[in-house]
């Protein structure tokens with residue numbers, strides 16, 4: 001089922017060319033991740049292979065997640081549509097466009113929708129004076145807990 005989408009134009013400061021952060025490291029500059037605006041998408045790798053991830057800024061803090069809805073994780077459904085649009089129109093929650101699940105942007109927990117109580121796969125990301133960085137997979141080789 002395809003949901004109707006409002007037109008969504010990328011702001012000038014965001015480039016959605018293919019970013020690759022397959023190994024831990026730099027994701028983007030801090031100025032690219034604006035409060036409750038577009039998420040920055042990039043690819044990561046762990047022992048299970050390559051996957052898409054994203055960072056968003058919410059209440060001043062950058063949060064990172066795997067771009068895969070926990071409602072039907074085996075189908076690898078991205079939350080965003082169009083690319084980079086993760087927040088609802090009021091900037092309160094991250095939303096999966098497929099079946100409208102709402103996620104707390106700070107914790108990743110689903111607070112409304114078909115997967116209520118499940119959570120997005122959280123990434124270890126940090127922000128410092130040089131930008132936003134993904135810290136990599138854990139000791140078991142996972143980019144996120146499963």
Ligand code: FES
Nearest residue numbers: 069071096099101
């Ligand atoms: S696939 Fe995300 S809510 Fe159903």
